[in-house]
Amino acid sequence: MVTFIETLRSPIERKAMATSPTTVLRVPPAVAGVDRDMDMSQHPAAITARGMNFYYGENQVLFDVNLTVPERSVTALIGPSGCGKSTFLRTLNRMNDLIEGTRCTGEVLIQGQNIMEPAVDVVLLRKHVGMVFQKSTPFPKSIFDNVAYGPRVAGERNRAILADLVESCLQKAALWEEVKDRLGESAMALSGGQQQRLCIARALATNPQILLMDEPASALDPASTSRIEDLIGELCANYTIVIVTHNMQQASRVSHQTAFFFEGNLVEVGPTTQIFTSPSQKKTEDYITGRFG
Amino acid sequence: MSTPPLSVTPQPSDVQSLKSVNFISGSDSTIRRRLFLSRVFAWCCRIATYSALAALVALLASIIVNCLGRLNLSFITSVNSVDPAEAGILAGLWGSFWLISLTTLMSVPLGIGSAVYLEEYAKDTWLTRVIKVNLSNLAGVPSIVYGMLGLTVFVRMFDLFGSSAAKSKAINLLGIVKIPLPLGDIILAGALTMTLVILPIIIIASQEALRAVPSSIRTASLALGATRWQTIRHQVLPAAMPGISTGVILAVSRAIGDTAPLIMIGALTVARFCPAGIDSPVKLLTEPQRILQAPMDQFTAMPIEIFHWAKQPGDDFSPVAASGIVVLLLVLSVFNGFAVWIRYRTSRGLKW
Amino acid sequence: MSTARPSMFQRSRSANPKEQLIHVLLLCCALVSILTTLGIVVVLLRSAVYNPGPKTAFFEEVSLGEFLTDTRWKPVERSQLSPEADQGHFGIWPLLSGTLMVAVIASLVSVPTGLGAAIYMSEYAGPRERSFLKPVLEILAGIPTVVYGFFALHFITPMILQPVLKHVFGIEIGLFNVASAGIVVGIMVTPMIASLSEDVLRSVPRSLREAGYALGSTRFDVSMRVVVPAALSGILAAFLLAFSRAIGETMAVTIAGGHKVLFSVNPFEEMRTMTGYMVHQSFGDNSADSIQNKSIYAIGLALFVITLSINIASQWILRKFREVYQ
Structure with a gap:
């Protein structure tokens, strides 16, 4: 079995495993399109978080988080439940604004602009920073209307343009072939995995540059999960993706860079191979090897 | 390491050029328009909500302005009169008192009993389903239809005993009370009718309260060897009591204000006497035998008197009607204050 | 089992x-x-419909066809020796039109207000504001209907309808009119629509709202393009329940609606409703066997059938709605 997996590994991975002196985890093969040894410094940054602190009322849940997400790459946020990774993700499109009594300090730069500024237009921000949730959230409308929702609220009325957009987004989300003959049917009738890909297509329809994914596959069966993972590999050619996941195998498969959160602190961040084979922090190693979490 | 930035080099046509965006609000005219629309919509909803408050204020203000100069102590110590300056609500007050007391006495055990049966005993048979569907339909039947039921079944008793005016037959109870047959337009008939009106409300509220009691309480009690009824009597009902009493109070307040069924059964609109002649609480103590006679007497009720005054032509009686409304609303707010108090008290005590 | x-x-x-x-x-x-x-x-x-005893029931004297098609209501004993012209007429339409006028006007008042209030309370208001608004609506719902009748007669008509119509449109209207009755019934059922619709709106999962916001929606987009469409059937059920309440409403329309039995669609006319007629007849001193008395039961039956059908429809819709989200 091990040898079979070995054959699937890319040369780069084999090199990484051979060269890293303290391999703590056998890293599964990456999905196509993901280079886990990417040198981040070579890339322009899509998101730069600096000195982020986050509070629910009096309760501080993020402490001085600094993280740079490179353009057109996948960054995985891992860590035990309640470590603040989802909270961090949700600050990137200011979804936390919707929760009463939350407060955030520090800055998040996207395209050189601090999106935490009060003057920032969150509607515009969220159009450019799309989000996919843990539970698939199709609106109780037709498949077409779901994908066309974003452009429609943004004022697009032209049926032909919408139809083109819906088709291209469904194709990008690898759903087109399955649903092209029943675009008018209710999205609620799709399977769980299809619903989640529909939600990805819907997020793509607003033409974002960044996609945030909050455990997008945790409610799905293994087959659907692997389709989503393949999709992430395809999408990262054009989009910057930040994904929160509980599943470390998944993080290691789909991400260029991995960030480990623990108790509200960003413990360690680095190329995925490095985090999974030779983490510099003891905490990271303990978590990755399953001592807690 | 000199690996290329991406392991799979995308085709140039796939790569979307990053268009730069200005996130500062107001930079995008479409979004500016949408946010404006959103704000206008929010204001419309806010205005709709607060117009309900405005209606309430206008309603109370119009009543208070109308009752000024007429509402005084003599208004609640005298009976109705053709002279607006002398008309009072005493007869209606006592009529409502008897009516509501009897209604409560009958509807509360019946209502709670039904709810306990449906929630704790009933199996999912066709009969149970019929009862449950029937309950929600009954709650939507206009109260005036109950009035027709009361008129035919209680007041006239299907004319089985001859005309109600004759009151020829009667059941004699303990030598003190005579229950006429058919009942005729007496308080008992009104209370029976009103019981049926509010029964669905009490049952539905009690069912909800019983459903909110965690089944662990029942299991625990049964595990200690208690019978089903002991479990309900000593564990489930006390736990559900706050919810049940809130429902009962709301139902009874509805009965206090409901007029149509009473008019249908032929309650008096103009009555210059109090039922069984009890016109002060003192008489309840000094002449207790009258307490049993009162339910067999004819009556009027507060909302009926208000209705009568409100539809008098001209403005002579509008201060009287407004004063009656103030008294009615005061009685209602005492009841509802009680419900709020129960809710408040229990929200700090029992919590699951 | x-x-x-x-x-x-x-x-x-x-x-x-x-x-x-x-x-x-x-x-x-x-x-x-x-x-x-x-x-x-x-x-x-x-x-x-049918009296097994020696007496006859209403529909044994008046045909159902006449009841449902005649547009005149003139409850006079048929056996009376009177000229042909004075024979009684028993068409439900004048009373039904009064009732429907009240219910429609009430809906025009209560549907936008109630739905707006429901959206405001579920999508906009914070917990503090809600805890203030909810009791206001409960009080409004708890006020007896006879009080609303007084309000129509002594405030809505003389302080609002009469001055507005006179100064703006130059129309003089009487103290009794269907419009004022409809308006107060509308105020009366607004809390019902608001609280039922709010329950329905709140049962739309929070995740749908978040998904909407994450796609760059404004609050308006989320409310009107996500939440309200998702809750539409439940809201419709609330409207139907309120409509049925308005049809069965008695005291306010009896006080404010007036006495004329009229087949009309003019909201400023004085019109008697079905319930108003029932109250009016029960004050009369007709014997239990008179056609007038029996007509109350016929009208009552019609009222029962109408409200029951609407309620059943509403419950059916509500059950369908709950199946989607529970």
Whole structure:
């Protein structure tokens, strides 16, 4: 079995495993399109978080988080439940604004602009920073209307343009072939995995540059999960993706860079191979090897 | 390491050029328009909500302005009169008192009993389903239809005993009370009718309260060897009591204000006497035998008197009607204050 | 057979006679509601449709066709020796039109207000504001209908309708009119629409709202393009319940709607509703056997059938809605 997996590994991975002196985890093969040894410094940054602190009322849940997400790459946020990774993700499109009594300090730069500024237009921000949730959230409308929702609220009325957009987004989300003959049917009738890909297509329809994914596959069966993972590999050619996941195998498969959160602190961040084979922090190693979490 | 930035080099046509965006609000005219629309919509909803408050204020203000100069102590110590300056609500007050007391006495055990049966005993048979569907339909039947039921079944008793005016037959109870047959337009008939009106409300509220009691309480009690009824009597009902009493109070307040069924059964609109002649609480103590006679007497009720005054032509009686409304609303707010108090008290005590 | 509370009580179904007596007593309590429904049906049918005794029922004297098609309502004894022209007419339309006018005006008032309030409370208001608004609506819902009648007669008509119509449109209207009755009934059912719709809106999962916001929606987009469409069937059920309430509403329309039996669609006319007619007739001193008295039962039956159908439709829709989200 091990040898079979070995054959699937890319040369780069084999090199990484051979060269890293303290391999703590056998890293599964990456999905196509993901280079886990990417040198981040070579890339322009899509998101730069600096000195982020986050509070629910009096309760501080993020402490001085600094993280740079490179353009057109996948960054995985891992860590035990309640470590603040989802909270961090949700600050990137200011979804936390919707929760009463939350407060955030520090800055998040996207395209050189601090999106935490009060003057920032969150509607515009969220159009450019799309989000996919843990539970698939199709609106109780037709498949077409779901994908066309974003452009429609943004004022697009032209049926032909919408139809083109819906088709291209469904194709990008690898759903087109399955649903092209029943675009008018209710999205609620799709399977769980299809619903989640529909939600990805819907997020793509607003033409974002960044996609945030909050455990997008945790409610799905293994087959659907692997389709989503393949999709992430395809999408990262054009989009910057930040994904929160509980599943470390998944993080290691789909991400260029991995960030480990623990108790509200960003413990360690680095190329995925490095985090999974030779983490510099003891905490990271303990978590990755399953001592807690 | 000199690996290329991406392991799979995308085709140039796939790569979307990053268009730069200005996130500062107001930079995008479409979004500016949408946010404006959103704000206008929010204001419309806010205005709709607060117009309900405005209606309430206008309603109370119009009543208070109308009752000024007429509402005084003599208004609640005298009976109705053709002279607006002398008309009072005493007869209606006592009529409502008897009516509501009897209604409560009958509807509360019946209502709670039904709810306990449906929630704790009933199996999912066709009969149970019929009862449950029937309950929600009954709650939507206009109260005036109950009035027709009361008129035919209680007041006239299907004319089985001859005309109600004759009151020829009667059941004699303990030598003190005579229950006429058919009942005729007496308080008992009104209370029976009103019981049926509010029964669905009490049952539905009690069912909800019983459903909110965690089944662990029942299991625990049964595990200690208690019978089903002991479990309900000593564990489930006390736990559900706050919810049940809130429902009962709301139902009874509805009965206090409901007029149509009473008019249908032929309650008096103009009555210059109090039922069984009890016109002060003192008489309840000094002449207790009258307490049993009162339910067999004819009556009027507060909302009926208000209705009568409100539809008098001209403005002579509008201060009287407004004063009656103030008294009615005061009685209602005492009841509802009680419900709020129960809710408040229990929200700090029992919590699951 | 499945039980409401399975297995827990099965074995304690004891031979204890006291326990069994209590079981039977409680069952009798529950049967009262069934008896009530049966009673209503029997009473209405007996006087309106078919009387097994020596007396005749309403529809044994007046044909159902006449009742449903005639546009005149003039309840006069047919056997009276009177000229042909003065024969009684028993067409429900004048009374039904009054009732429908009130219900439609009430809906025009209460549907936008109630839905707006529901959206405001579920999507906009914070917990503090809600805890203030909810009791206001409860108070509004708890005020007896006779009070609303007074409000229509002494505020809505003289302070609002009459001055506005006179100064803006130059129309003089009487003290009694369907519009004022409809408006107060609308105010009366607004809290009902608001609280039922709010419950329905709140049962739309939070995740749908978040998904909407994450796609760059404004609050308006989320409210009107996500939440309200998702809750539409439940909201419709609330509208139907309120409409049925407005149809069965009695005291306010009797006080404010006036006395004329009129087949009209003019909201500023004085019009008697079905319920208003029933109240009016019960004040008359007609004998129990008179056609006037029997006509109350016929109207009552019509009222019962109409409100019951609307309520059943509403419950059916609401059940369908709950199946989607629970």
